[in-house]
Amino acid sequence: MIDAYYWPTPNGWKLSIALEEMGLDYRVFPINIGKGDQFGEDFLKISPNNRIPAIIDHDPPGGGEPISVFETGAILLYLANKTGMFYPEDLRKRTQVNEWLMWQMGGLGPMIGQSGHFKLYHSEKIPYAIERYHSEMLRLYGVLDRRLEGREYIVDDFSIADMACWPWVITYKRQEVDLQGQFPNVYRWYKLCQSRPALRRGYEVGKEHGKPGARWTDETRKNMMPQNQVTS
Numbered sequence: 628m629i630d631a632y633y634w635p636t637p638n639g640w641k642l643s644i645a646l647e648e649m650g651l652d653y654r655v656f657p658i659n660i661g662k663g664d665q666f667g668e669d670f671l672k673i674s675p676n677n678r679i680p681a682i683i684d685h686d687p688p689g690g691g692e693p694i695s696v697f698e699t700g701a702i703l704l705y706l707a708n709k710t711g712m713f714y715p716e717d718l719r720k721r722t723q724v725n726e727w728l729m730w731q732m733g734g735l736g737p738m739i740g741q742s743g744h745f746k747l748y749h750s751e752k753i754p755y756a757i758e759r760y761h762s763e764m765l766r767l768y769g770v771l772d773r774r775l776e777g778r779e780y781i782v783d784d785f786s787i788a789d790m791a792c793w794p795w796v797i798t799y800k801r802q803e804v805d806l807q808g809q810f811p812n813v814y815r816w817y818k819l820c821q822s823r824p825a826l827r828r829g830y831e832v833g834k835e836h837g838k839p840g841a842r843w844t845d846e847t848r849k850n851m852m853p854q855n856q857v858t859s
């Protein structure tokens with residue numbers, strides 16, 4: 628059994644999609660990041676970066692004490708290693724999956740996140756920040772579009788690299804990205820992933836809590852702005 632500390636957001640969906648695609652037993656512990664649950668003492672013990680998602684695997688490979696994992700890249704690798712699924716055996720292909728997973732973790736996710744923050748959520752409109760992150764996001768969409776030219780999935784077969792990227796691309800309309808017109812390979816891949824029943828089930832997990840970022844209240848703003856949190 629895997630405990631999933633989760634909230635329905637792009638990073639949360641990476642986990643719920645992986646759990647569904649891999650057919651693992653799991654139970655969800657909601658961490659409401661708009662209300663500040665990510666700073667709770669018990670959650671910080673498994674996720675010291677105060678971000679969702681995180682997991683505890685009570686049945687780790689090889690037995691022994693439960694294993695906890697934070698950071699979605701580490702979680703996807705852990706689950707792929709545990710199940711042997713969506714992570715090719717072949718060294719060359721496996722290395723490519725690692726490359727695109729790291730690319731998502733260090734580039735696509737953070738840049739789309741910053742773009743959305745300055746465009747949609749920050750109370751002050753700062754043209755330099757909006758332009759900088761929007762254009763960097765478009766550059767990264769271009770990189771993915773070239774990669775997907777002539778390929779069904781990012782590394783041939785569906786893998787944890789696709790699971791990492793897809794949940795971030797969902798936001799393309801709110802991000803004012805003309806996916807179909809400007810990045811047709813990404814659009815085709817986006818739809819192909821979406822046709823997977825397990826991926827769609829993963830995307831539904833926690834939908835009773837609403838869509839992320841739909842509305843930021845003063846409380847959300849306080850909890851989601853790191854400068855408002857005193858750390859020692």
Ligand SMILES: N[C@@H](CCC(=O)N[C@@H](CS)C(=O)NCC(=O)O)C(=O)O
Nearest residue numbers: 636637638660678679698699850851
């Ligand atoms: N690099 C982290 C990022 C996780 C992350 O940023 N999660 C967001 C939700 S998508 C979060 O927990 N935000 C809470 C906050 O900003 O306080 C990962 O990939 O796990």
